[in-house]
Amino acid sequence: MLLIDCPHCGPRAQSEFAYDRTLDAIVQLAMVPSDAMTTLYTRANPRDWSDELWHHRSGCRTWLVVRRQTVTHAIESVRAC
Numbered sequence: 001m002l003l004i005d006c007p008h009c010g011p012r013a014q015s016e017f018a019y020d021r022t023l024d025a026i027v028q029l030a031m032v033p034s035d036a037m038t039t040l041y042t043r044a045n046p047r048d049w050s051d052e053l054w055h056h057r058s059g060c061r062t063w064l065v066v067r068r069q070t071v072t073h074a075i076e077s078v079r080a081c
Helices: 023-031 033-041
Strands: 003-006 010-013 018-022 049-055 063-069 075-080
Touching: 003 063, 003 075, 018 023, 023 049
Parallel strands: none
Antiparallel strands: 003 010, 018 049, 049 063, 063 075
């Protein structure tokens, strides 16, 4: 289980959050609206650092950008959107 350090509530268990998607998927969806479904399901899944969008649903209800290593699940930073 991940421990996500919410900037408003402090360190919290992953179960309090809802994962949405990576930020690169959001940018791709905004750039190519006609191919939105294709872009969403054929995006790259690199083994590296990834900026992800999470929602603190059981706490402050803030949307957060979590920078996470996709192989080790280490979290480098957390910031509010």
